[in-house]
């Protein structure tokens with residue numbers, strides 16, 4: 001046996017298991033990140049942080065549907081300077097890699113926010129170029145290959161830690177954006193962020209979210225996210241992190257077989273409990289034993305064999 005069968009290295013980040021907390025769910029404070037870490041994650045991603053503080057949208061910002069959540073939080077965050085102390089505290093508490101999610105309204109803002117996050121102790125940054133509900137950032141950056149290349153290059157120029165690019169499914173061809181990010185120097189890709197969606201209150205006959213439109217997450221988007229990972233595995237050489245609708249170990253195994261080296265879990269943590277991380281890891285371990293495989297690495301991309 002090759003030691004811990006669940007351990008995996010992604011772009012230099014050593015993970016004791018391949019299950020990561022997705023951005024935006026319980027990832028605001030060092031205390032909440034630490035409590036998630038105690039639930040057996042391989043790494044944690046913070047809420048997306050920008051250069052300046054942002055209050056986000058007024059309530060309602062989240063609505064539960066039959067098949068997941070629709071959120072339009074509006075990227076509320078205290079700004080990187082105020083958040084730097086949380087990063088420092090989280091670094092002191094955590095025994096798993098700390099990935100700080102950053103966004104910006106220009107390539108310069110992404111780069112400066114990422115630089116300060118790493119200076120404060122981030123082990124890696126994840127570029128949120130995929131938020132579907134805030135104008136002039138997120139997917140408005142991540143849907144344009146030229147702009148995306150500029151963002152990734154500027155961040156890579158000032159950050160000496162792995163740079164992960166989180167892609168949006170709200171584009172015509174996700175593989176084109178993935179290739180652009182990889183060519184610009186991205187170390188890994190996360191696929192996917194939420195899909196544009198909405199819900200209407202039939203009593204008031206009005207959209208439920210204050211922003212009207214939001215992003216759908218949870219079980220409804222899993223087959224779409226899985227197809228994105230499968231497509232990307234055939235196009236890019238850098239590691240992939242699958243995200244979208246993962247609720248149990250079977251979902252996680254599917255993403256690994258499609259080509260993900262690790263997975264992120266968000267909505268299932270919010271709707272079920274942080275216990276989902278240990279349950280996924282137990283299930284993946286049992287699956288490896290059943291299939292007589294030594295390591296989770298042996299699963300990555302297996303569904304592509306002819």
Ligand SMILES: Cc1cc2nc3c(=O)[nH]c(=O)nc-3n(C[C@H](O)[C@H](O)[C@H](O)COP(=O)(O)O)c2cc1C
Pocket residue numbers: 022023024025047048062069071073075101128131166192193194216217218219221243244245246264265266267268
């Ligand atoms: C309430 C909520 C807040 C989120 N906030 C962020 C965020 O700040 N940055 C980001 O990149 N993704 C954010 N996401 C997207 C998740 O990280 C993830 O990509 C998406 O929800 C799909 O995974 P899931 O189905 O496991 O939740 C958020 C999702 C939810 C439900």
